[in-house]
Each structure stands twice: as structure tokens, then as C-alpha cells.
Amino acid sequence: MNATPAGPSVVIVDGYSNSGAYTGEYAALGVGALHVQSTAEFLPKMVPPDLSAYRETFVCEGPDAVEDLVERLRPYAPIAVSAGQEPGVPLADLLSERLGVATNGTAGSRARRDKFTMIETVRAAGLHCAEQFVGSDPAGITAWARERGSYPVVVKPRSSSSSDNVFVCRTEAEVTRAARSVLAGITMYDERNTDVLVQSHLDGTEYIVDTVSAHGRHAVCGVWRYDKNLLPSGRPLYDLDVLQDPDAPHVRELIAYVLRVLDALGIRHGPGHAEVIMTDSGPALVELGARLNGNMNPGHHEAFSGTNPARLAALAYARPAEFTARHGGTVYAKSCEAVVHNAATSREGLVTGIDTAVLDKIASLPTVREVVVRRPAGTRLVPTVDLMTSPLRVFHTARSQRDILADYRVVGQLTDDVFRLAGPAG
Template identity: 50%
Template sequence: MSQSSSQRPTVVVVDGYSAGNFYPKAFTETGARVVHVQSTPELIPTMLAPGLSAYEENIVGDDELALVERLRRLGPVCVVAGQEGAVPLADRLSEALGVPSNGTRLSAARRDKYEMIEALRRAGVRCADQFKSSDVRELTDWAEERGVYPVVVKPLSSAASDGVYICNNAEEVTAAATAGLASQDIFGTDNTEILVQSYLKGTEYIVDTVSSDGEHYTCGVWQYEKTLLPSGKNIYNRDILLAPDAGLVPALVAYVHQVLAALDVRWGPAHAEVIMTDEGPALVEIGTRLNGNIHAGFHDVCLGHNQAHLTAQAYLRPRRFRQEYGGRVYTRRQPGVVYNTPTEQSGVVDTINTRAVDEIRALDSVFLAGPKLAPGSRIRPTTDLLSSTMRVYLTTHDQRQLDADYDTVRSLKDSVYQLASQA
């Protein structure tokens, strides 16, 4: 006989967009009832919306004090951020409610990219040089006075490579900073300041973790395969799952543990992006939320677990989690790749070529593939992660088969969308 909702612990997910959609199932299967907090009167249109039917209740919280009191009556055991922009609110709510929390003391440093790097510097952790300003001239002058190009220009608090430019001279810094200050980030917030940082030269990696009361489990390390466009933007093509004993993985894991300590991350998931420079690992950024490329079923096959379910265990079964996972590193059950397909097509999507989609899905190693655009959508040449046209998950025990299937997907990707004829 199942427990009644009154007997089950209550979990609060704040703004469960995109990857946060994996939380309701993960927490429910771990024995909790799950409620959702929507921090804005209307859903944010730039991200995959929360599946609100998966929650027992959706609370629209525009008055934070009233929200705390309403949640307190539910007796929650934890509060988690469903997406990057929800981290500060989740930190404030969890602290106010007295449940396991990373707290508010360093909350800004876990969200604001400038504060993040400065927290590492204060802790003696290797990091980039940087400067922020609301003045384009000041940003350009800093880059010129430093005298070492390229540099990276980006918003303070966006995500998914939004607004990130690699600049090779003062003119490019000026153009990137001007564009950034004239725009909003993907969460709909005005960019009132822009960040310029030293360029970290080297291969970039993902390091995903889950923490329970300060004990960390590394649940995946992936290598980014990127293409730098003439515009100064990177296309993120493939995320490649590495074996836990592969080359640089132990050094990356050890470095990310330093980052977690510097930012006082004691609870929940973290998604770190790290570049292995000639001097050693250095942080690009870290978010205390799920990996945006997570697909729970895909990760279960490749790794035997997924970050959302691990997070549920870390909060709801902390002693068991620490005994089983604390201080440990994942096992790679089989190779895996996440491919964000780029395109040079431009126009309006007329139809989806279902034959091409079916051919991709029929490949032995394709776990999941789905077009991101619908008929009537505008398709543009890919300039960043957000403008990729499909996300394809591939995994199999046979590395040669996986590589062959990846090449086949590359050959088919641009036949997925049939464009309307141009006038």
C-alpha cells in the first residue's frame, strides 16, 4: 500500500525548467511529494517550460515572505533550483526554512560569474583574470592595458553559452560588449554589466557532481568538442563521456572539489565547466543545478544513475548516499555522446523530413533524437548552443559503431528540415 501524501516528505522545486523537468519523477520515486514554485507571474518563454502536471501543486510566488510562510506550512525537507536563474531564490528559501542549504553567504558567487571567480581567487584556487563594467570603453581599455589576446566577453549571469564571445582585438571587445549591454540574458534580465576575462587556452571539460552535507560524488566527466566560428562564438558539437581513469580526469575531479569548497557547495547538484590549461585546470563557470544536457534514461544506461535521481537520494537518504557515493567517482558502463547538431541553413521550416528523423533514430547507438524546431520556425546558422537544431544522444558498448553512427547523423542532420522556398 502506498504512503499517503501526508506521510511523504515534501520537496520544493523552484522554476523547474529544462533539465529541472527530471526532478518530479526522481523525487517521487524516492518517496516524496513534489511541489513547484514559479517565481514569475508568467512562465519564462526562452526555456523548456516546467511540466506542471507532474507536481502536486504549483505556487506562484511573487511575495517572498508570504511564499516562505506558505512553504513552511507544507513542512518541506529540501528546496532545489530547477534551473540556473533559480539558484539565489532556492538558497534564500532553503535557508529561511531551515532545511539543508548551501546558504546565502556565497549565493551571489554561485550565480554571478564575476563573483564566482573572485571567490576562487580569495581561496587560492587557480582562475582567470577578469574585469567587469557597464562601460564599453572601460572594458576595452582593460583588455588593451592587459595586452594579451584573445579575451572572453560574456554576461554576468546567463547560461548555455548565451552572449559569450572570444575576442582577438580591441574592436571585437567593443563590439561584443556593446551587443551584450544592449541585450537581455536568456532569463529575460537586462545585462547591466558585462564581464571580460583572460582566455583559458586548452580543452574544456564538464565535471558533474552531487553533494550531501559536504561529501561530493562525481557522477560524470565529459569532454567538450567545440568549433570556434569567425564571429568569436563557439559551437558546442559533442559532449563525450570519459572513462573515470582516463588521463586528466583525476586532476579535474580534484580541482572541482576545490571549487566546491571555495563556493561552499555542500548540498545538491553542480555542473562545472573546466579548461585544462598548461598551468592546470581552471574554471570557466559552475552552476549549482543539473547538467543542462541531462537525459535521465540516457545517463542511466551510460553511467548506471543520473544526476536528478542522485540529488533526490542526497537529500532524502543522506546517510545512505554518503555511504554509497561520498568521495567516490562514477563508473562508465558504456561510451556515450551528446551531439548538438549545428547547421548553416537559413530560412523558415516548412516541414520535418520524418524519413530522415526515422533513419537517425534507427541507428544502433542512437538512444534518443528529436528535432528542436517545428514547421513555421525560423532556422538560422548555428552560433551557439541555443541555436543548434537537434540534440542526439548516442551510446553503445562498441566505440566503432558509435563513431560510425555519429558520422551518419552528421550526414543526415541538414536533411531533417525542409525549408519554405524563398521569395
């Protein structure tokens, strides 16, 4: 092992996707970052971390390697351990507990990753949530839906994300097909599904509630409305995340509910990303991740609130007293309208190049702050069926929703032209 560097360090477990923002935020606080990879290889469906941003990197190749990893980390005297994205949550709980730093603890880890256990934990706390059943046999899943006697129902994996293999089913035949599809699939985290989760359909509008916590004191970073389209297959296609007015009555109700969910799931430290449906009976949890919102873009967030969840989470871990004094119990400000657009395509083929002229045209639209190409050259473009197959993510801000929606329509017209393809056209 190299000589340990001077100065405090924090451990980031699985720093995929936008959790790369952590390294700069910690550096601004005088804290270096160490990266821990929870699997022997990077997960193929996730954007890998930039390891050059870390002081040191480690790989945990399974449960038997945890104690060795703890001893290798001890000389760095980490002040905190945080999950970068969803697959790192259980290991972050374990490492933080073993290293004696702020921790959500291992006792509640399963409830923070397994969706069936999560909902049952929330139900036990007296909170409104879906009816549900879990099983490994499509016939059993179908029988539960039949005996319940009310459609639609939702069929999905027990532990995944990004709308991976989520189906809204209106008949027994659709439930059976969906259950078989889930069992045949591999999750976002490269794990084979051995169970299927079926839940009552929560009728209402779905929202995101993002939070950051320190010692059980929570700050609400954003509440967003999901605008979705339903594909003929029954899979929901996420289109827009629309920032909500923090003073709106429905937002206050959502926030109050999610704060109780955080407590029920034992999330006292770090970020939380909740998905909640506002039903006629009040809010009901879809799921909650103890990590950053995968759609969080620091510059976009700062444009409407003056800060971003990665910065708040870094402060919460590195300087918890300062975080609680400045942000504990607060709700984000909203200085302008903000939208995240997950663009869709019906084309398929190997991406041989990006048409920069078209991309520049999108980027120059008045409300567009940033465009993220999610299918670069050398990858395969496929028809969009979920968040992971969206080829572009576009971040908008403006004084009015009307201006954003005008540019959103232009992006929809231009998306397919961004990608030069070899293979099937369409």
C-alpha cells in the first residue's frame, strides 16, 4: 500500500454516474476521497467512475474480503463512508459501522435495498403504501393478482432501479408475461432476478423527493413531478421531471410523509431519493434509495436553488454540525422553473458518431443548460423502453414553463439526428 496521504479522507462506495460530483465537493472542504468498488468488475449498465479523481482505490471482491478491506482503510482514518449509487448502499452501511463513523447501520440495510422489505417496513411504521406479494413462480404472482381481484397491478424486480423491467398489468395474461420477463432478466446491478414483486397499482401522480441528512436532521433538496408515457407493453416511460413549488400544499404533504419514511428506514445520514405517488388517500411510497438522485446535475440544481445535493451531502458528512446549523430542517428555494428531459428514440444500431452540429443546436436552445449524451460512439442505440435506454438527458431552466416546453418539443424533433448509426435504421 502507498503511504497514506495527509489530511482527512472520505470513502465513496461505487461512485458511478453523477456521484462523481462528490470528489470536487469534498475537495472544496479539504477532504480527499477514496474509492471502493463493491464488485470485482465495474457494472456494465452503469457509467463508471473517474478513478483519477480519487486519492486511492480499492476493490471488495465479496463478503469474505470485507474485513481485509476495513483494515486496509483504517490507516487513512476515514471520517465518513457514503454510497455513490444504489449498489454501494449495503457495503457503505457495513464499512461505516465497522470503521466507527456516522452510519445508517447494517440492521436496516435490507429495508433500504429490498423493495418488498422496504414497503413492509414503511407499513409497519403506520404509513400508507401499496399492497404487495413476492414470489419466484409466475403462477403464484398471477394467482395473487387474480385473488386480489382488482387491476391494474405493478410487476417489477425486487431490487433494481431506473424503471428496469417495471410493468403495469391489466390482465392475468399480462401479469404472467411480466413475471416471466422479470425472472429472465438481469438487474441494473448485474444480478439475476430470482423473485418477482407484484404490487397494487397506486393511482395518482408520481413525485420525487430528494433529501440530505445528518444525525437525523433532514434538508429537502427538491421535489419533482414525474411526467410519464405508458408504452404498449405496459412499461412506464419517464419523460420529464418537473420542479415543484416548495410552498404548494401537495409538496408540503409529500415532504411530511417522506420525512417519516426516512425515519422508518433508518436514514439518518447522507442523501435520500424517494419516489412517491400522491393518491386520493395521500402519499404512498414507491421506493427510496439511500443515495443521490441519478438525474441530479450540480449546475442545473444550483441554477434554481443556489446549491446541490452532492455539496450538501459532502457538508453533512464532513462538517455535520455546520450542516445541521445551516440546513437542518430546511426546504429548497426555487428561483426559476427547472425540468429534466429524458429524451426517447425509436432507432436502433451501433453508434458510429455524434452529429455535433445537431448537438450544438440543442445545446444552444434558450432554456437548455446542459445536454448529456448517454449513447456515445461505440455503444448501441436501442428503442427507449426505460430510463437506461434514454439516449439524451437534457437539463432546462427558465422563467416560464412555456419556454421550457417549447424547447422540449424541439429536442424531441432533433434527438434521433444526434446519432450516426450503422445497422438497422428506423
